[in-house]
Amino acid sequence: MSHTDATHSNSHLQHHFVDSDQQFDSAKLGMWLFLVTEILFFGGLFVAYIVYRAWNPELFTMAATQLDTVMGGINTLVLIGSSLTMALAIRAAQTDNPSASIKYLASTVALAFVFMVIKYFEYTHKFELGIYPGEAYSFTGIDHPKAHIFFSIYYMMTGLHGIHVIIGIGIITWLIIKTRNGAFNSSYYTPVEITGLYWHLVDIIWIFLFPLLYLID
Amino acid sequence: MATLPVLKEYPAQEHPETHFLNHDKSLKSWLLTVDHKRIGLMYLASVIFFFFVGGVLALALRLELWEPARNFMDADTYNRIFTLHGAVMIFLFIIPSIPAALGNIFLPVMLGAKDVAFPRLNLASFYIYVGGALFTLYSMAHGGIDTGWTFYTPYSTTSGSAVISMTFGVFVMGFSSILTGMNFIVTIHKMRAPGLVWGKLPLFIWSLYATAIIQVLATPVLAITLLLLIMERTLGIGIFDPALGGDPVLYQHFFWFYSHPAVYIMIVPAFGIISELIATFSRKTIFGYWAIAFSSLAIAFIGFLVWGHHMFTSGQSELSTVVFSFLTFFVGLPTGIKILNWVATMYKGSIWMQSPMLYAIMFLFLFTIGGLTGIMLGALSVNIHLHDTYYVVAHFHYVMMGGTVFAFLGGLHFWWPKFTGKMFNELQAKIAAVILFIGFNMTFLPQFVMGSQGMPRRYYGYIEQFQTLHQYSTVGSWVLGVGFLLIFWYLVQSLRKGEAAPSNPWGGRSLEWMISSPMPPHNFDYIPVVKHGPYDYHQPIAEFRLGIDDGHSHTETKAH
Numbered sequence: 069m070s071h072t073d074a075t076h077s078n079s080h081l082q083h084h085f086v087d088s089d090q091q092f093d094s095a096k097l098g099m100w101l102f103l104v105t106e107i108l109f110f111g112g113l114f115v116a117y118i119v120y121r122a123w124n125p126e127l128f129t130m131a132a133t134q135l136d137t138v139m140g141g142i143n144t145l146v147l148i149g150s151s152l153t154m155a156l157a158i159r160a161a162q163t164d165n166p167s168a169s170i171k172y173l174a175s176t177v178a179l180a181f182v183f184m185v186i187k188y189f190e191y192t193h194k195f196e197l198g199i200y201p202g203e204a205y206s207f208t209g210i211d212h213p214k215a216h217i218f219f220s221i222y223y224m225m226t227g228l229h230g231i232h233v234i235i236g237i238g239i240i241t242w243l244i245i246k247t248r249n250g251a252f253n254s255s256y257y258t259p260v261e262i263t264g265l266y267w268h269l270v271d272i273i274w275i276f277l278f279p280l281l282y283l284i285d
Numbered sequence: 286m287a288t289l290p291v292l293k294e295y296p297a298q299e300h301p302e303t304h305f306l307n308h309d310k311s312l313k314s315w316l317l318t319v320d321h322k323r324i325g326l327m328y329l330a331s332v333i334f335f336f337f338v339g340g341v342l343a344l345a346l347r348l349e350l351w352e353p354a355r356n357f358m359d360a361d362t363y364n365r366i367f368t369l370h371g372a373v374m375i376f377l378f379i380i381p382s383i384p385a386a387l388g389n390i391f392l393p394v395m396l397g398a399k400d401v402a403f404p405r406l407n408l409a410s411f412y413i414y415v416g417g418a419l420f421t422l423y424s425m426a427h428g429g430i431d432t433g434w435t436f437y438t439p440y441s442t443t444s445g446s447a448v449i450s451m452t453f454g455v456f457v458m459g460f461s462s463i464l465t466g467m468n469f470i471v472t473i474h475k476m477r478a479p480g481l482v483w484g485k486l487p488l489f490i491w492s493l494y495a496t497a498i499i500q501v502l503a504t505p506v507l508a509i510t511l512l513l514l515i516m517e518r519t520l521g522i523g524i525f526d527p528a529l530g531g532d533p534v535l536y537q538h539f540f541w542f543y544s545h546p547a548v549y550i551m552i553v554p555a556f557g558i559i560s561e562l563i564a565t566f567s568r569k570t571i572f573g574y575w576a577i578a579f580s581s582l583a584i585a586f587i588g589f590l591v592w593g594h595h596m597f598t599s600g601q602s603e604l605s606t607v608v609f610s611f612l613t614f615f616v617g618l619p620t621g622i623k624i625l626n627w628v629a630t631m632y633k634g635s636i637w638m639q640s641p642m643l644y645a646i647m648f649l650f651l652f653t654i655g656g657l658t659g660i661m662l663g664a665l666s667v668n669i670h671l672h673d674t675y676y677v678v679a680h681f682h683y684v685m686m687g688g689t690v691f692a693f694l695g696g697l698h699f700w701w702p703k704f705t706g707k708m709f710n711e712l713q714a715k716i717a718a719v720i721l722f723i724g725f726n727m728t729f730l731p732q733f734v735m736g737s738q739g740m741p742r743r744y745y746g747y748i749e750q751f752q753t754l755h756q757y758s759t760v761g762s763w764v765l766g767v768g769f770l771l772i773f774w775y776l777v778q779s780l781r782k783g784e785a786a787p788s789n790p791w792g793g794r795s796l797e798w799m800i801s802s803p804m805p806p807h808n809f810d811y812i813p814v815v816k817h818g819p820y821d822y823h824q825p826i827a828e829f830r831l832g833i834d835d836g837h838s839h840t841e842t843k844a845h
Binding site: 082083084086090093094095097098101102104105106108109110111112113115116119120201202203204213214216217220221223224 | 393398399400401402403404406463467468470471472474475476501502503504505506508509510513516517520521522523524529530531532535539807812
C-alpha cells in the first residue's frame with residue numbers, strides 16, 4: 069500500500085485515487101466534515117450554557133466576575149496570533165519554503181504553550197479559592213445556590229477546548245518533523261493545510277467562549 | 286498521455302482464482318488490511334456475533350416473562366438483561382449493521398472506486414468500534430447496568446451498576462460511527478466513476494449518503510451528552526442531577542436529539558437495500574427514482590425536528606408537545622412515498638421470487654405496520670394512553686427488526702454470492718424466511734394487544750390476565766430462534782461446500798455485478814465508465830460493463 073513519506077514527486081498519491089487533485093479535495097472535504105462534528109460536539113455545551121443562562125441570568129453575571137478578563141484577553145490575542153502563524157506556515161509550505169514553514173509552525177506551537185500556561189495559572193488560582201467543578205465546589209463568594217453549575221459549564225467548555233489545544237500541539241509538532249524530512253512541497257501540502265483548518269476552528273471556539281464566559285458582566 | 290483512452294467492454298472473469306479473500310492469506314493481512322471489503326467483512330462478523338449475544342439476552346427475557354412473577358431470574362438481573370439487550374442490539378448491532386458492514390463492502394464498488402476515500406481511517410473506525418465494544422463487554426462482566434439503554438438521569442447517576450464503562454464504550458463507538466459517515470460522504474462526493482452522475486447512483490448509495498449525514502450531525506451530540514453524564518457521575522457537575530440543582534429533562538432533550546435521528550441511522554440504509562432488491566427482482570426501472578432518493582434526505586432532515594415525541598409525558602411544555610407531535614406526522618410523508626414507489630415498481634414487473642425478494646416483501650408488510658403504529662404513537666391523546674407500554678415495544682420492534690433486520694437479511698442473501706463467491710441453498714433460505722416471518726409476528730403482534738390493554742414495558746412482574754399473550758410472545762421468540770439457527774446452518778454449509786457463484790446471479794445492473802464473485806482485490810482492473818442508470822433493464826447488459834484502461838499493467842496490480 070502507498071505511503072506519504074516516499075521520495076519521488078508523485079509518491080504521496082495513494083493507489084485508490086486517480087490524481088493528486090482528487091486526493092487533496094477528498095482530504096479537505098473530510099476535514100470540513102470533521103469540523104462540523106466538532107461544532108456539534110461543542111454545540112451540546114453551548115446549549116447547556118444557553119439553558120442555564122436563560123434560567124439564571126443573575127448567576128451568570130455574578131459568576132463571570134470571578135473570571136480574569138485580563139488573562140482571558142491575553143489568551144485571545146495569543147490564539148489569534150497563533151492562527152496567523154499557522155496561515156503563514158501553510159503559505160510557506162505552498163511556496164516551497166520549508167525552513168520558513170518550520171519557523172511558523174514552531175511559533176504556533178510556542179503560542180499554544182503560552183495559552184496553556186496562562187490557562188494553568190487561571191485554573192490554579194480558582195482551585196485555591198475553592199472554585200472546583202461540581203460537588204467539590206466550596207467557594208462562598210457568590211451568593212447563589214447554583215454557582216457550582218456555572219463553573220461546571222466553565223470547566224467543561226474551557227477544559228474540552230484545552231484538550232483540543234493540546235491535540236493541536238501534538239499534530240503541529242508532527243508536521244514540523246515531517247517538514248524537516250522534506251515531506252511537503254508546492255504539489256503536496258495537504259496535512260499542513262487541513263491541520264490549519266483544525267487550528268482555526270480551535271481558535272474560533274475560543275473566540276466564542278471568551279465573551280460568553282468572561283465579558284458578560 | 287497522447288492517445289485518447291479507448292472505451293471497451295470488460296466482461297467479468299467467472300470463478301477467478303485470485304480474489305480479495307485469498308490474494309493474501311496471512312492473519313496480519315486481515316487485521317491490518319485497508320481494503321474496504323475485508324474491513325466490511327470484519328464488521329459483518331462482529332455485528333453477527335453481537336446480534337447473537339443480544340438475541341440470547343432477548344430469549345432469556347421472554348423466558349422469564351413466561352410466568353407473571355419470578356420464573357428463573359430475580360428482578361435485578363432482569364433489569365440488567367433488558368438494558369443489555371437494548372444497548373447491545375442498538376449500539377453494537379443495528380447501527381453498524383448495514384452501513385459499516387454491507388455498506389463498507391459495497392459502497393466503493395457501486396461507485397466504481399478502488400476503495401473508500403480514507404482507507405486507513407476506515408480501519409481505524411473498525412478498531413474504535415472494537416475498543417468501544419470491549420468497554421461494553423467489560424461493563425457486562427462487572428455487573429452490567431440496569432438503567433435501560435437510554436441511561437436516563439437521575440437514576441443513571443445514582444445506580445450502583447457499571448454505568449461509566451458502558452456509557453464510555455458507547456461514547457467511543459460513536460466516533461467509529463462518525464468516522465464511517467465522514468468517509469462515506471467524501472467517497473460519494475469525490476470517488477464516483479466517470480459517467481456516474483448523482484442521478485445514476487444506485488439508491489442504496491443515496492440511502493447511505495442520507496445516513497452518513499445523520500451520523501455526522503447527530504452522533505457528536507450523543508458524545509457530549511454521554512461525556513456530561515460521565516462527568517455527572519464522577520464529579521457531580523450538577524447539570525442533569527436534580528439533587529445538585531440540575532435538570533433531568535434536559536438530559537432527555539440531549540439524549541433524544543441524537544437518539545431520534547439515530548433510529549433513521551438504523552432504518553434509512555434498510556430502505557436503500559429494499560430499493561435495490563425490489564428493482565432487481567422486478568426487472569423493472571425503479572418507479573420514482575428521485576422521489577425515493579430525496580425522501581431519504583427528507584427523512585434525515587425531518588428526523589432532527591421530532592425528538593420531543595419521546596418526551597410527551599416527561600413534563601416538557603404543552604406547546605412543545607403539540608409542535609413535536611405535529612412535526613412527527615411529517616416523517617410519515619417521505620416514508621409513505623417510498624412504500625408507494627416500491628409497490629409501483631413491482632406493478633407489472635417480472636417478479637422473481639428469490640429469497641432476497643421474499644425478505645423485501647416481508648419488509649413491506651412489517652415495516653408498514655411499524656410505520657402506521659408510529660403515527661398512532663405520534664398522536665398526542667393516544668400517546669398518553671400508550672406511553673411506555675408494550676405497544677411502544679411492539680412498534681419499534683416492527684420498525685427495527687421487521688424493518689431493518691429483515692432488510693439486512695435480504696441484503697445479506699442478495700450480496701452473499703458476491704462477497705463469498707458461493708451460492709446458498711435457496712429452498713432452505715425460503716423456509717427460514719417464512720419461519721422468521723411467522724415467529725416475528727407471533728412474538729410482537731400480541732405485544733400491541735397487551736400494550737393497548739395497559740401492560741407497561743420493562744416490568745418484571747405482571748397481572749395474570751396478560752399471561753396468555755406473554756406466552757404466545759415467548760413461543761414466538763423460540764420460533765424466531767429456530768429460524769436464525771437455520772439461516773446460520775445453511776450459510777455455514779454454503780461457505781463449506783456451496784456451489785460457486787457466477788458474477789451476476791440475480792441479473793443486477795449496478796457495478797458490483799459487473800466484476801467477479803468474489804471481487805478482485807482492487808475491485809476494478811480498469812476504470813469503469815457508467816452509461817446507464819442502475820435500473821435500466823431495457824439496455825443491453827454489455828453497455829453496463831464499459832471501461833477504459835487505468836494505465837496500470839495488470840501484473841503490477843497483482844503484485845500488491
